[in-house]
Amino acid sequence: QKEVEQNSGPLSVPEGAIASLNCTYSDRGSQSFFWYRQYSGKSPELIMFIYSNGDKEDGRFTAQLNKASQYVSLLIRDSQPSDSATYLCAVMDSNYQLIWGAGTKLIIKP
């Protein structure tokens, strides 16, 4: 059974601080790794994807991948109240199917 695990939260972070979201996965054959943001009542929106070990930066967002530890994380710098949402980690397996975590609810406090 392929699994993607996330802490459900809520994770509360002060405005302007760094929010750190974590995800672990079980399938070592996984190819690509995705972070989606989902506002309440809305559909998931792709924020970042990463497929190589290391860091990938896009604006205030940094994705980090460690395949040896089967761990992927998302850092959000200078957190804003508009970043408050549920963040879904998804992992693509060798069949190009996405396996999803249940999401971490992030709350940015003004």
Added chain:
Amino acid sequence: GAGVSQSPRYKVAKRGQDVALRCDPISGHVSLFWYQQALGQGPEFLTYFQNEAQLDKSGLPSDRFFAERPEGSVSTLKIQRTQQEDSAVYLCASSSPGGVVYGYTFGSGTRLTVV
């Protein structure tokens, strides 16, 4: 179209009623996915099309669920004899040829409530 379009946005069905949910993917996107998302959970895979071919339907929870994409563009997810456990948001996503490894674009979803 500019995005993935789903209709209806909301659907209330009486238990036992049949429903049909529509997805119109981004023009040119050959890959189309249906997901079911329960409250507080991540999306659960239902089925996958590449053009008109249904390549994977392993996630369909029962034979009451049926999906089609006859012309390789618009897709319909049909649920027969709806049950209360079918209440969820049904998400459609599409991806460009060769672009599936870069992620999917989701529609706004259809929230189905079975009463």
